[in-house]
Amino acid sequence: MSEHFDLVVIGAGPAGEKGAAQAAYFGKSVCLVERAPKPGGTAVNAGTIPSKTLRETALVFSALRQKGLYGVEFHVRPDIGISDFMRRERGVVETSWRLIEENLERHHVVTVQGTAHFTGPQSLEVTRHGEEPRVLTGGAFLVATGSHPWHPPHVPFDGAVVIDSGDVLAIEAIPARLIVIGGGVIGCEYACTFAALGAQVTIINATERLLTQFDHDVSDALRQEFTRRFGIHSHLGVDVSGIEVRDGVGHVTIADGTTLVAEVVLYCSGHEGNTAGLGLENAGVATNARGFIQVDEKFRSSITHIYAAGDVIGFPATASASMEQARVAVCHAFDFTYKQAISGILPYGVWTIPEVATVGMSEHEARARELSYEIGKASFEDNVRGQITGETAGFVKLIFNSEDQRLLGATVVGEGACELIHLAGAVLAFQGTIDYFIQAAFNYPTMGDAYKYAAYDGLQRVQARIRKSGGMKTRN
Numbered sequence: 001m002s003e004h005f006d007l008v009v010i011g012a013g014p015a016g017e018k019g020a021a022q023a024a025y026f027g028k029s030v031c032l033v034e035r036a037p038k039p040g041g042t043a044v045n046a047g048t049i050p051s052k053t054l055r056e057t058a059l060v061f062s063a064l065r066q067k068g069l070y071g072v073e074f075h076v077r078p079d080i081g082i083s084d085f086m087r088r089e090r091g092v093v094e095t096s097w098r099l100i101e102e103n104l105e106r107h108h109v110v111t112v113q114g115t116a117h118f119t120g121p122q123s124l125e126v127t128r129h130g131e132e133p134r135v136l137t138g139g140a141f142l143v144a145t146g147s148h149p150w151h152p153p154h155v156p157f158d159g160a161v162v163i164d165s166g167d168v169l170a171i172e173a174i175p176a177r178l179i180v181i182g183g184g185v186i187g188c189e190y191a192c193t194f195a196a197l198g199a200q201v202t203i204i205n206a207t208e209r210l211l212t213q214f215d216h217d218v219s220d221a222l223r224q225e226f227t228r229r230f231g232i233h234s235h236l237g238v239d240v241s242g243i244e245v246r247d248g249v250g251h252v253t254i255a256d257g258t259t260l261v262a263e264v265v266l267y268c269s270g271h272e273g274n275t276a277g278l279g280l281e282n283a284g285v286a287t288n289a290r291g292f293i294q295v296d297e298k299f300r301s302s303i304t305h306i307y308a309a310g311d312v313i314g315f316p317a318t319a320s321a322s323m324e325q326a327r328v329a330v331c332h333a334f335d336f337t338y339k340q341a342i343s344g345i346l347p348y349g350v351w352t353i354p355e356v357a358t359v360g361m362s363e364h365e366a367r368a369r370e371l372s373y374e375i376g377k378a379s380f381e382d383n384v385r386g387q388i389t390g391e392t393a394g395f396v397k398l399i400f401n402s403e404d405q406r407l408l409g410a411t412v413v414g415e416g417a418c419e420l421i422h423l424a425g426a427v428l429a430f431q432g433t434i435d436y437f438i439q440a441a442f443n444y445p446t447m448g449d450a451y452k453y454a455a456y457d458g459l460q461r462v463q464a465r466i467r468k469s470g471g472m473k474t475r476n
């Protein structure tokens, strides 16, 4: 016997939860299937929340925030393990589970625990050990099954010495030495968190820069801080030619023949969609070579009533984007005239030490598009709040149209950057100019005050350029 719902959602991560709640809010009958015993997906159970809690705990335990300010040095006890740090994480995760479960209950979403796979375009079978399979049919489906770290065949993952981002929470002690392979978001975040916990960290990246998606001044600032604060060794623009585990220790050989040794090697190099075993072929849904479902701008797969959102569709693969994609997908599935498109102004945050955040256009993008732009920059070195807290690393950078001063984008590097960036996001959303920052009164002393000085700097650069060109405005 089958049970029918207006919408069947697979996966209770950020995308699945928000998509399910959105449809139920507008009166649809919704069933949410999750294979794990608890909801939250990677965000709650393995990625976003644990890594951010570990970072925060590392900052507190290592007293990194106070280091040097009061003439006292703090060090983390060497016998402290991840589990000591994760005590706080347990509390945060349990609260997240409760909040998700309450949200689903409040919206009368029916939850089913088990592994779902399509048996046809309109039907799913849900299996759970020791139980009869349950058959669900749906008017529409939302696939929100997430992704998992990609395992290239030449990397000898063993979950203890050579690990991926999903194994980090299971390692027993803070390694004396850690090699991180991959200078993207996850690699950089864990590199500095572990360095704050006292590990000697080496980061290896195939490209010349960390966080290649950002402007060069961002990766320069980050690399400088990694060296200055933590003594992290960076091998950039370097390929790894071999990884071996010998005598319980990881050996990583790089292209010039050097072999680096560490107790733990963290390999962070891309993800694959969680689509294997999902029976998508029975429903006629197409995936690409990395197992990601291909969707259109309405988040519709190749089969019109089957939608997909979140990490299972690939880039940008953030919890923040996943939730919005799912809401938009469901609005299209049922013709709700509520949320037709995901905001074009998505902030992007990286919880490195210091944090990095961006919204809108980068300088690199403005240049590539041959726009008439200017930048304005203010350093936290010159910010009083930064001086008080000791958080002087980083800057606020505004990218704006040099003709009419309309804001095009902003980047912030520094503690609190992921919060600070929202102000620039709001100015962008309202198509504001950098004049907003000049006119606005900021609390003093705050890091946010740096926006005003970045705007002044921008205006001065425009004036300087006008003077240089004899009073004529020129293109960049």
Ligand SMILES: Cc1cc2nc3c(=O)[nH]c(=O)nc-3n(C[C@H](O)[C@H](O)[C@H](O)COP(=O)(O)OP(=O)(O)OC[C@H]3O[C@@H](n4cnc5c(N)ncnc54)[C@H](O)[C@@H]3O)c2cc1C
Binding pocket: 010, 011, 012, 013, 014, 015, 016, 033, 034, 035, 036, 039, 040, 041, 042, 043, 044, 046, 047, 048, 049, 051, 052, 114, 115, 116, 117, 144, 145, 146, 147, 165, 186, 274, 277, 278, 309, 310, 311, 312, 317, 318, 319, 320, 321, 322, 349, 351
């Ligand atoms: C280390 C790390 C740090 C991160 N930090 C951030 C951050 O700071 N900010 C941010 O925005 N994002 C961050 N992310 C990314 C974020 O975690 C993901 O983008 C987000 O979890 C994706 O949500 P999702 O709902 O698409 O998938 P997931 O959260 O992966 O959820 C998918 C769910 O589907 C279930 N499932 C899979 N297959 C089946 C099946 N066949 N049947 C039933 N259930 C199934 C899974 O069990 C899982 O619960 C981080 C990721 C990692 C790994």
